[in-house]
Amino acid sequence: MAISAGALTAELSSCSSLPVYRTAMNGNAITVPLSLFGEGDVHIIRADNYGYDIALRQEQDGSYLALLLLCTHAATQLTSVGDGYSCNLHGSKFDRHGVVTHGPAERPLKRFPTGVSANSIVISLG
Amino acid sequence: MLTRYGVLVFSLTFLSRTSSPAQLQESTTIGGYGNAFYQRDANQKKSTADVERFVLFLGHSFNAKTSFVSELEIEDAKVSGGETGGEVALEQAYLKFNIDPDHYFTAGLFIPRIGILNENHLPNTFNGNARTQVETFILPSTWRELGIGFYGSINSGPFNYSAAIVNGLNSEAFEHGSGIRQGRFEGRNASANNLAITGALQFNIGNIKTQVSGYYGGSVAAEPQQADTLGLASGMFGTPVIVGEADVQFESGAFSAKILGTIVSIPDAANINRAYANNAPQTEYGAYAEVAYNLFQNIEEAKPQQLNLFVRYEKLDMNASIPYNGTIDATLNQGHLTTGLSYLPLNNVVLKADVRFVRTGNQNPAISSGPYETSNTFITLGFGFSF
Numbered sequence: 263m264a265i266s267a268g269a270l271t272a273e274l275s276s277c278s279s280l281p282v283y284r285t286a287m288n289g290n291a292i293t294v295p296l297s298l299f300g301e302g303d304v305h306i307i308r309a310d311n312y313g314y315d316i317a318l319r320q321e322q323d324g325s326y327l328a329l330l331l332l333c334t335h336a337a338t339q340l341t342s343v344g345d346g347y348s349c350n351l352h353g354s355k356f357d358r359h360g361v362v363t364h365g366p367a368e369r370p371l372k373r374f375p376t377g378v379s380a381n382s383i384v385i386s387l388g
Numbered sequence: 389m390l391t392r393y394g395v396l397v398f399s400l401t402f403l404s405r406t407s408s409p410a411q412l413q414e415s416t417t418i419g420g421y422g423n424a425f426y427q428r429d430a431n432q433k434k435s436t437a438d439v440e441r442f443v444l445f446l447g448h449s450f451n452a453k454t455s456f457v458s459e460l461e462i463e464d465a466k467v468s469g470g471e472t473g474g475e476v477a478l479e480q481a482y483l484k485f486n487i488d489p490d491h492y493f494t495a496g497l498f499i500p501r502i503g504i505l506n507e508n509h510l511p512n513t514f515n516g517n518a519r520t521q522v523e524t525f526i527l528p529s530t531w532r533e534l535g536i537g538f539y540g541s542i543n544s545g546p547f548n549y550s551a552a553i554v555n556g557l558n559s560e561a562f563e564h565g566s567g568i569r570q571g572r573f574e575g576r577n578a579s580a581n582n583l584a585i586t587g588a589l590q591f592n593i594g595n596i597k598t599q600v601s602g603y604y605g606g607s608v609a610a611e612p613q614q615a616d617t618l619g620l621a622s623g624m625f626g627t628p629v630i631v632g633e634a635d636v637q638f639e640s641g642a643f644s645a646k647i648l649g650t651i652v653s654i655p656d657a658a659n660i661n662r663a664y665a666n667n668a669p670q671t672e673y674g675a676y677a678e679v680a681y682n683l684f685q686n687i688e689e690a691k692p693q694q695l696n697l698f699v700r701y702e703k704l705d706m707n708a709s710i711p712y713n714g715t716i717d718a719t720l721n722q723g724h725l726t727t728g729l730s731y732l733p734l735n736n737v738v739l740k741a742d743v744r745f746v747r748t749g750n751q752n753p754a755i756s757s758g759p760y761e762t763s764n765t766f767i768t769l770g771f772g773f774s775f
Contacts, residue, residue, distance in 0.1 A: 336417050344594050353508035
């Protein structure tokens with residue numbers, strides 16, 4: 263049963279609308295390879311031992327936007343839906359830039375500073 | 389079987405030191421929602437006004453892994469000793485334990501994932517002053533019970549799943565004309581002899597959100613000896629209530645739509661009727677479809693205001709089939725057509741105006757007497773907010 267569940271999960275993982283990149287934290291920062299954006303302009307970054315996902319988006323001007331996927335209303339994890347992110351606790355929604363599109367959240371998603379170094383994008387967690 | 393190794397791994401995973409965003413270093417959040425309305429009943433030629441709900445959220449994050457979530461509700465503004473009406477109730481009060489970004493547990497009084505409004509019932513998230521009839525009388529929103537729940541996503545969406553085990557319903561409290569609604573314990577002195585399991589699957593495809601959910605629970609709260617005397621099957625899933633639900637929501641630009649269908653089955657309704665004489669139905673069903681259009685969507689100067697024009701049709705029958713010892717009541721076979729406007733000057737504030745045309749079957753003289761009109765119209769003005 264465990265093998266079947268794992269196979270089913272793997273199959274369903276391929277249906278994810280946004281790719282997930284797993285990595286480790288590097289002190290108070292997360293480093294992501296630039297090559298990640300060879301396909302797709304938005305990636306979910308999941309760092310070991312960091313409680314919540316970060317959405318990393320390549321902007322049209324070549325900069326990178328890192329959003330904490332934590333609802334600003336009651337601190338619940340968000341899921342990726344359509345062209346934004348949704349909170350199942352009270353129904354708040356945010357667009358891909360972290361701007362609130364549906365309440366009750368009122369504040370946009372927290373943004374982390376990003377920088378490019380060599381072949382990597384560095385997300386500073388502060 | 390959970391081995392000692394499995395327990396150790398689970399404990400280390402859950403309790404392992406986790407870095408967390410600054411805002412999760414122990415914080416308390418306060419929020420809430422509420423709504424009030426004025427309504428005109430065309431047949432009765434009677435107008436009423438009411439502060440229907442005022443709800444306070446109080447939440448506390450102990451750390452990135454553990455938080456507390458609560459909602460305290462006051463209905464109809466006031467509760468006075470000796471007078472009917474009004475209610476003060478805990479809508480939710482549970483602990484939330486995060487396993488990882490995709491998974492968490494809940495334990496306490498919470499709202500299982502069934503239907504659309506049960507989880508997302510803030511007044512600025514639905515059109516019309518009143519919650520839908522289907523999700524009031526077929527799916528008794530907000531339906532909250534005591535138990536434990538497990539919620540998961542696969543890679544932060546688009547596939548979400550949940551399962552919960554909660555206390556069951558009390559079929560003794562079922563009332564004719566309100567389906568299973570009065571059978572909820574809502575966290576107060578709940579019988580835990582009978583339990584229920586619920587589950588839901590959500591799948592997001594682009595701008596479409598789909599969900600299927602189910603519920604299976606025992607409805608006999610009486611202790612076994614009393615249940616035997618009444619001729620009722622007791623125990624964990626004795627005299628079951630079975631609920632199935634599916635819905636689709638779509639939103640793109642100015643246009644949004646939703647459709648929901650649900651069915652409730654009470655196979656042993658005849659036994660419930662024999663024991664409690666409450667005319668429990670064997671089957672109920674409800675469905676609705678709604679479309680809405682934001683008239684301000686393409687007016688740049690109007691943003692962030694919204695003016696949503698909507699129309700919704702609901703069909704429900706609270707006694708679609710009845711047991712041999714039940715009495716049919718065609719007034720419970722209903723159609724509701726609601727249309728109106730929702731104006732949101734901000735995301736969290738809404739002014740609503742709607743008109744609801746109701747048509748029901750004819751009254752059964754065996755149940756009640758007096759004049760009865762099978763159609764009626766309700767005009768409702770109101771406001772709602774959340775924060």
